Amino acid sequence: MILQSLELEGFRNYGAARAELSPGANVIFGRNAQGKTNLLEAVYLLSSGRSHRGARDRDMIRFDGDTARLTAHGQAFGREITLELRLFRSRRRETRRNGVKLTRADGRAGMPASVMFEPEDLELVRGGAARRRAELDACISQLRPAYAAALGSFNRLYAGKLKILRDCREKPSLLEALDDYNHGLCRFGARLIFYRASFVKKLAEAAARVHRECSGGAETLTLRYKTERGAETDGTAPAAEEIRAITAALEARQREHREHEIASGTCLVGAQRDDAELAIDEVPARAFASQGQARTAALAVKLAERELMTEELGEIPILLLDDVLSELDETRREFVLSKIRGGQTIITCCEPEETALSGGGAALRVEGGVITGGSG
Numbered sequence: 001m002i003l004q005s006l007e008l009e010g011f012r013n014y015g016a017a018r019a020e021l022s023p024g025a026n027v028i029f030g031r032n033a034q035g036k037t038n039l040l041e042a043v044y045l046l047s048s049g050r051s052h053r054g055a056r057d058r059d060m061i062r063f064d065g066d067t068a069r070l071t072a073h074g075q076a077f078g079r080e081i082t083l084e085l086r087l088f089r090s091r092r093r094e095t096r097r098n099g100v101k102l103t104r105a106d107g108r109a110g111m112p113a114s115v116m117f118e119p120e121d122l123e124l125v126r127g128g129a130a131r132r133r134a135e136l137d138a139c140i141s142q143l144r145p146a147y148a149a150a151l152g153s154f155n156r157l158y159a160g161k162l163k164i165l166r167d168c169r170e171k172p173s174l175l176e177a178l179d180d181y182n183h184g185l186c187r188f189g190a191r192l193i194f195y196r197a198s199f200v201k202k203l204a205e206a207a208a209r210v211h212r213e214c215s216g217g218a219e220t221l222t223l224r225y226k227t228e229r230g231a232e233t234d235g236t237a238p239a240a241e242e243i244r245a246i247t248a249a250l251e252a253r254q255r256e257h258r259e260h261e262i263a264s265g266t267c268l269v270g271a272q273r274d275d276a277e278l279a280i281d282e283v284p285a286r287a288f289a290s291q292g293q294a295r296t297a298a299l300a301v302k303l304a305e306r307e308l309m310t311e312e313l314g315e316i317p318i319l320l321l322d323d324v325l326s327e328l329d330e331t332r333r334e335f336v337l338s339k340i341r342g343g344q345t346i347i348t349c350c351e352p353e354e355t356a357l358s359g360g361g362a363a364l365r366v367e368g369g370v371i372t373g374g375s376g
Helices: 036-048 119-126 129-143 145-167 172-215 239-264 291-313 330-339
Strands: 002-011 014-020 025-029 067-076 079-088 094-097 100-102 114-117 221-226 275-280 318-322 345-349 362-367 370-373
Touching: 002 036, 014 370, 025 036, 036 067, 036 079, 036 114, 036 129, 036 318, 036 345, 114 291, 119 129, 119 291, 129 145, 129 172, 129 275, 129 291, 145 172, 145 239, 172 221, 172 239, 172 291, 172 330, 221 291, 275 291, 291 330
Parallel strands: 025 345, 025 362, 114 318, 318 345
Antiparallel strands: 002 014, 002 067, 067 079, 079 094, 094 100, 221 275, 362 370
């Protein structure tokens, strides 16, 4: 998507604001805590359906209001598009595309995509498995609406199973429903594992290539998907066949650990335990990567995501860079700036000179939730 304008009403610290954007590079500058990251969050929320911070709808509404409205005008997939998202404190959000209200069944098919890179993304390398799973889930959900639906079903079943395991000692009758929950988790979990493994296979190749360019060929980045024993897949076989095999493997593991789960009160089997392990020259990056190595690896993963999404969607996703250029050394900064050409990018920084951009674009100042400047 090429975002031409963005209007915010009652979102975070914005009362009413409008940003006119360039189809190329857009620099959002200003002092800290003025709303720069909130603007990026709005773009990511409109494109992906979720906050990159994991915030709840009511937490993104300005403190003195009960609703927020985000409206984006632009072009996506060769057509003019207007996206409107309304958030409410007391009821479910509403999303409209070109004036038509979307239902949950509509999913996010035909919606624009975005990729965000922020300093906290070092946790992709240094953090736990949950952070890497969340990254995969967010990216694949933008590409596969059916995946997002399966993920939602899996998460609801997982929450229900945890409640059963937590409360079954006081209410043993809850265990009567446990096998049904296990069956559903295996069925939806198999879908998650298949599509995650397939995506990681492609992501690993692209990230290794980007990493070689960024590191000058000095190091090799590898990425491997790790799942339950017997449920391994590279996602290359026919989906239906692989998903059936993974489901069977998960159910066998589930039967094996059923009593252990009841005794411990925790879920010991399932897609919620999977990981995408990063290594540099075959050394685990989480434990041994230096600060510079971790930053380069995280950057390579994000830029690889953008490449894969471009190939899949036929359009370049919006690239959102939240105060990351100042975190990079000169070589990495120049590498990032060379990679952002050919699509729309929105960059936040304290001063526009930090980006060293050339060839036009737009510069917008954010001060206390007020946006000035922009594309003419």
